Amino acid sequence: MKNYSHIYFLGIGGIGMSAIARYYAFKGFKVSGYDLTPSQLTAELQAEGIEVHYDDNPALIPADAASTLIVYTPAIPKELKEYQHVVNNGYKIVKRSRMLGEITEGQKCLAVAGTHGKTTTSTLVAHILTESGEGCSAFLGGTSKNYNTNLLVSHNKLVVAEADEFDRSFLQLHPSIAVITAMDADHLDIYGDIGHYQDAFRDFAAQVSDALIIKYGLPVTGKDTGARIFTYHLSEPKADFRAENMHIDSFGHYTYDLCHPGGIIKDIRVGTLGALNAENSIAAAAICLLHGTDAGKIRHAIGTYAGVKRRMEEHINRDNLTYIDDYAHHPNELAAAISSLKEMFPKRKITGVFQPHLYSRTRDFASEFANALSLLDKLILLDIYPAREEPIPGISSETIFKDVSAKEKVLIKKEELMDYLSREALDVLVTFGAGNIDRFVKPICEMLSK
CATH class of the missing domain: 3.90.190.20 (Mur ligase, C-terminal domain)
Incomplete structure (x- = not known):
């Protein structure tokens, strides 16, 4: 990155792209970009001093290719004039997923992958670490309601990442600890069939170095990873991390005891609604316990977690x-x-x-x-x-x-x-x-x- 002073984003308004844009703006780089339409997220970027435009106009791209790095999302059409311009005029071009991979290199990465639940779970992991006092940098797939942002920044060497399987993006990550929440067929336009889709998750598992936490019953085994494998589930008694004595109040909030390999955390009240979020909280607690976070601080943070915008x-x-x-x-x-x-x-x-x-x-x-x-x-x-x-x-x-x-x-x-x-x-x-x-x-x- 030392060769570049300006980072230009094609598709800057995407939830993942905007988090990386914010990160490099925080690091002192000049950041700007293009998106198709204005949104609340692009308005927030502009309010933070990041230039955003909505015309597909190559003249608005920084002219100096040597000092400008182009970051793009696979969601943009290849016939976009701006994309064609940077391809044909000597700019260094990298995918969003590669940029996230580079950011996490040399740091302890805690990652959450899965067809469903990864945004809520990764955001809760980041909240637990922040509330505990340790802190972390976090690249989130949604806007945290506790912090009103999709990016948290810390000066320590701990990063939380949502590991997105779209376009095999998560294979750019090499986590220390990771969760896989689900492996239901999706993105078949890319993977072709569920077999290849699940193979990609097993490839991701192979890149986890310390501990892999999977939802009980998922088709991942010790043959797929060198990491220790743990399981979690809302109610399965054979899972390593599970809820017991669970009950729901009249407003949809669950309280449960978390049973885990090291003991029991009593009376965890989930700050967000529904059984789905209760199970996501188990996965988040599992990551943090294996990372070494204090059990009492985990219990407190799950209760103060306000969730993610647009997730229940x-x-x-x-x-x-x-x-x-x-x-x-x-x-x-x-x-x-x-x-x-x-x-x-x-x-x-x-x-x-x-x-x-x-x-x-x-x-x-x-x-x-x-x-x-x-x-x-x-x-x-x-x-x-x-x-x-x-x-x-x-x-x-x-x-x-x-x-x-x-x-x-x-x-x-x-x-x-x-x-x-x-x-x-x-x-x-x-x-x-x-x-x-x-x-x-x-x-x-x-x-x-x-």
Whole structure:
């Protein structure tokens, strides 16, 4: 990095890219970048002094290729004019994942991988370490509600990283301690099938040096890694880290005793909602215990953890009206989240608004999406958010909708959503998706608060 004074990001508004941009701005580099559309995250970057523009204009790229490093995300289209310009004009270009790998080299890395739960778990690990007084640097896949950022910076040699399997990015990391939360099929446009997808997780496991913590039952064995293997689970009695004496209060918060190889931590109250977050807290506690964090400090920090924006995020929770927003965009995530909501709010009507993410994911998991969404009392289904993809002929939200067996269901365009909700008698409302459905959170809260 000593040869570069300016770092330019193609796709700077992404959650992972923005964390790295913030890190290098903190380190004193000149940082700027391009993104397709303005967002709250790009506005925050600009408020922090990072220049962001939204025109695909090569003239806005720093002219000196020798002193400018280009960082890009695979999500940007290769036909982007700015990308073509840096490729053809002598700039050094690196992927986001390689930059994260370089940052973690020479430090003790604690990483969380998995199809689901990695953002919540890694953010909780960072919170525990911060609350304990040790501190850490952390590159998070969401915005921590405790710190209102996706980046924490410390001067010690400890870093927490969310290990993203998209495009095999997590293979740039060599953690000391790591968790794998799930290995359900996803990103089949990249991996082709579940076999190759799970092989990538085993390759990741092989790069863990000290301890690997896997959810009980995942297909990873001692043949796949030289690290010590531990298991965790919410209730499985054979797991090394597990909950006992668990109970839930009327607002959806769990309290449990954590059984672990070194003893028991009594009466841990989870600061975030639902069984999913209770299980994620077990995984986070396992990492921190194996790292050497004091048990009492772990217990306290789990209780003060406010969660991650858009991960089972509670916006309104009154006796007669609840509104929650969640990032779930995979059928197994949806099924788990809806099941958790039904447990938290028995005998109440749960209305879910879902925006499918990617044509390829809709095609690959249409029947699984239909089964998961059928768990709702009422489904409001929106059009597919394409992200990086072009439309696939014959694939639309109707591909899912036709097989949903929920008692009530409706298929509408996102432009119709607010008017539709204004005429609904809502009890428990939840918005799901990884696209731009989060833009509705503020107007929904304003409407429901009138």
